[in-house]
Amino acid sequence: MTEPLLNVSGLDAWYGGSHILHSVALNVDEGESIALLGRNGAGKSTLLKALLDAGPRSSGLIEFGGQSLTGMSTENRARAGLMLVPEDRRIYPDITVTENIALGRIAARGRGASVSMEDIWQSFPLLEPLKDRGGGQLSGGQQQLVAVARGVFGCARLLCLDEPVEGLAPVVVDEMARDIARLRKMGLSLLIAEQNLAFVRACTERVFLIDSGVIVFSGNWQDFDADPTLKDRYLAV
């Protein structure tokens, strides 16, 4: 068996004095798509940000593509192909959709562009008609699509999505699911933090369930469904 694309073990993370993540272990193989489930405040965002060293203080082992990320800056982690699409999207309002998406590539220069802008328009058909529109003139759903496309165009090897369909209309959620299916066909690996079970089930094959900063379950969707108490105990509001 080859080594996983992302291998996390014994990961602890803090915001100030509050200890958020407790000895988290998680792995993603090349080409795999993984769901990270949990309630609001369970530690999903903190975990994704800790992978990039983009917020919480953390300790523990994070290996990406066989290389330890300890001591590596956020920029260099992103350049290695670990891309985070944050929950609040962060589209730059003063530049166009195309320019926003192209930002992902500037840093990836010379890393071999596997995805062309044409591939992006094919994967995200809703975005092509918007390509010259300003980032500030997009709806929430359109912004989310741009944010994901920007990560893909940045030559992501592993794309981490933080609640990509939170607050979106059902029709946009369906579109996102189709776009992600297209990305998976291109061989992209994904780690998706979500609370929308129907969406994330359609996009992933394995599940990690986090509660109060502890991984309380990991396995495939059959195993997850086999234990109905998981949903009641860790996901019910």
Next chain:
Amino acid sequence: MMMDIGLVVFGGLSWAMATFLVAAGLTLIFGILHILNFAHGGFFMVGAYLAWAMIEALGGGVSIWTYIAVALVSGAVVGALGVLVDVTIFRRLRDVEDAYALIATYALLMVCIGAIELIWGLDFRAIMPPEALNSALFIGDLIAPTFTIFIIVCGVVVYVALEVFMARTETGKLVRIVAHDAWMARLLGLDVTRIYLITVVISFALAGLAGGLLVANQGLSPELGGVFLLQAFGVVIVGGMGSIRGAFLAALLLGQIESIGGMLFPNYPGIFYLVALAGLLLIRPQGLLTKGRTEWV
């Protein structure tokens, strides 16, 4: 009371562009790095003294082109000092509270003044403008010194160059991206540290250039930086912290007000500027142009 409108406008423009030359780098560094750089006036003086020393070494009376070249060299040298300051000081200020940045840059201002006193002493120095700029144009009743016209042109050129740099160049675009959201820029793999360094170098180079351009017609003493810094801070605040266009407009506005005030109350130079500053801040505390600026964890 009779007022010569031409003279007022011209005097205002002169004040405005001299102040803008100093304010440009100050507002740039604040807009991108969110550091209020008290040392800016110090590096402005370093630029002025460097230019003075170079012109003295060349034997005094230099041509206008030599004068400009000397100012550019001053800008380049002070820009290079910017590399040193960014690597040794500014980089350490990014993760600490703003108060540390105030103390650090104020200390750096003291270092600049001390260095100037050590190297060049406390004596007043003065230098004449180049021959070609040492006359005056007569426009109707208005006597316009050519050196003042030169400074006004320099202010406009620097402003246009900065606007073009920010709007049209790839680096300028990245500077704007980082100013708007540095956290996301890092997540996209952009080299934010390098973009900050470029910003600091440009800001310092502008301080040095301003010193070199304004050196003639000034009594050069180690206190000079403070005078310009105070005016430049006012322009930066009224313009909207971090906005180059705002600083330019605020300089024009405050220049006219200061000029009118000087005409009405010649015995109280500088007071109108302070009154106008207070008044404008009461009306628009956020400044004339405020940038969409957001901060995250």
